Amino acid sequence: MLKESSKVESAPDERTDVARLTSDMAANDEAAYRKFYELYFNRLLRYLLVLSSGNEEAARxxxxxxxxxxxxxxxxxxxxxxxxxxxxxxxxSSVVDAERKRKRYFGLLERFFYSKSSNPPGIDETESGLIELLEKSLEKLSYEDRELMERKYGEGESVKSIASGIGATEKAVESRLGRIRRQLKEVILHHLKHEK
Structure with a gap:
């Protein structure tokens, strides 16, 4: 994962030759990329923090x-x-693309929990296969993690309510849900990558 630059940020100014910097970057000059990183990393991170409403994980x-x-x-x-x-x-566009992926993934989770209680219309064969794979992946989670996913996505309970119920902070619950989602995503992607 990218780390925030520990150097004092050098803002681009009149002395920065952007034409030369970008030409050198296009020519795969490593020194040019280091200079770009020094000049733009923190600036882009701040910009993305604003776009993602302060969500540091999404911004990074x-x-x-x-x-x-x-x-x-x-x-x-x-x-x-x-x-x-x-x-x-x-x-x-990176923020928009990430949001689309997130919505598709959350949609899949919601359809999974919806399909557990009824026969939802409009689920095609591919989605059905993904839902089955998601079910198998959820079975590998600890009881506590499965329960947390069921409360959030199956019952639609708010993070605030879950946090109150388990005696944790909302941030801790969000962090745990994020970890579980990443774990599920990795298992599913690994399976799909090695599927013949």
Missing amino acids: EALQTTMLRVVRHVRRFDPEEVFWSWLTVLAR
């Missing part, structure tokens, strides 16, 4: 995606305002 995930997109698509830019504008477009 979007930052990783943004940085990968910079590496793949960088070209010569001049002046700095145009380069920053391009970076913000990449950052915003």
Whole structure:
């Protein structure tokens, strides 16, 4: 995971030759990427924190995606305002794409719990296979983690209510739910990757 730069951030200024920096980055110059990181990492992180309403985990995930997109698509830019504008477009699209993925994943969780209580219409064969895989993955969780997922996604209980019920903070419950979702996602992706 990307770490916040411990150096004092050097803001791009008149002395920063963005055209040269971006040309060197496009030519895969490692020193240029280090300079880019020094100049833009913290600035992009702050920008993404605003876009993600202060959700640090979402901001950092979007930052990783943004940085990968910079590496793949960088070209010569001049002046700095145009380069920053391009970076913000990449950052915003990273946030939007992450939100779409999150909604699809949460939708799958909701359909899974919905299918446990009835026969939902409109579930195709692919979704049915994913729901079955999700069920098997949930069975591997501890009882406490399964119970937490059932309360949140099966019963639609709020994080505040769950936190109150188990004597934890809302942040702790959100963190635990995030860990469980990541664990489930890894198991599912591993299975799909190795499926023949």
